[in-house]
Amino acid sequence: MKRAPLLARILLPLAVIAIAVGGAGYLQATRPLVQPEPVIEQIFAVRTAPVSFSRHQPRLELFGELVAAREAVLQSPVEGRVIEMSPALVEGGAVRRDEVLLRLDPFDHETRKRELQASLVQQEARLVELELTAAADRDLLALNDERLAIARRELDRQQKLRSSSFSSTKNLDDSRMKVTAEETTRRQREREIAAAAARIDQQKAAIDQLRLSLGRVERDIAETVVRAPFDGLVERVDVALGKELRAYDQLATLIDAGSIEIHFTLDDADFGRLWQDGLVGRTIDATWTLGDQAFALEGRVSRIGSRVQASRGGVGVFAEITGNPHSAPLRPGAFLTIGMDDRAYENVAMLPRSALFDPARVYGVVDSRLVGFDVEIVDRGATDVLVRGELAEGLPVVTTRLAEIASGLKVEMVP
The missing domain is CATH 2.40.420.20 (conserved putative lor/sdh protein from methanococcus maripaludis s2 fold)
Structure with a gap:
């Protein structure tokens, strides 16, 4: 009777373990299968x-400006008061070559001219006087030569008579003194002639100097009329009617309207490439935009700048304007957009x-x-x-x- 509980205590744990193992096996056998998801490769959409x-x-797109190849700073050539001005001598005015821009009062210069003319007449008269005196001295020298020749012949005659005892010693001494006196007079006359020649040279030099001064005054009188050296546009006017001017005072700046050209900069790489391909003579197109108006210009590269523009990082290029189909009013400083064919x-x-x-x-x-x-x-x-x-x-x-x-x-x- 006691052996049954002991057996039960031994078999019960074994039964529990067996049930647990069996349950685990059943669960393992009946678990659902999980299928792995396939890896999908990413596809990128591209253009x-x-x-x-x-x-x-290629076509180079550049920027540039209009510049004047020639401009002149007009200065007053002489001093004087402005008595007349051209209506075109204003900011933006257009003038023609040889057009009178202004006139200066010539009174002081004309007065100086008359003074010089009077001095010239006086000095020329003095020259005539000196030349007449020199001519008279030469005539007297010729007379001295004749008297000297006579005195020498008389001395020879007295010497011969004295050797023959037909003349006294006094007569011989008188003849000698006469020759000496004539020789002394002749030398004095020669010195006077030489001095007169020097005075004549000095007088001629003074006359030449007066003539030069007179020529300068006449030029100054002519320059009281200031004319335009070429066709151009006026800017920076610094003169007014009645203003007293000194020589070399600035009047205005004149821009040659016919010399306006296009200036732009090529960077080092573009310049080196285009230079090898032939830069000078290459055509360009430019556009000057004013508000909603665009003026097309045509050009051709004419020359290269004389130095590298370090501040702009390249080389300056100049192009002459070969076409202005819309007759645009070209002015220096206008900003341009420029197109130019690159190397092929x-x-x-x-x-x-x-x-x-x-x-x-x-x-x-x-x-x-x-x-x-x-x-x-x-x-x-x-x-x-x-x-x-x-x-x-x-x-x-x-x-x-x-x-x-x-x-x-x-x-x-x-x-």
């Missing part, structure tokens, strides 16, 4: 541009700048996947880039900017 190799000549490139592809990834790589779409291609950048524009490389004609090149782009990505091309 593309086809590769097309051909000849391309053969067998290059033009792509949007967004197709270029650093450093010089583009991605084409081959079988819906990206393939990277290294390219040579020939030219960069504002929105486009010219490239060369191992690209197939017609290959679609990605133009969409992707945050992480690499070869092998799967893409879908969209319009």
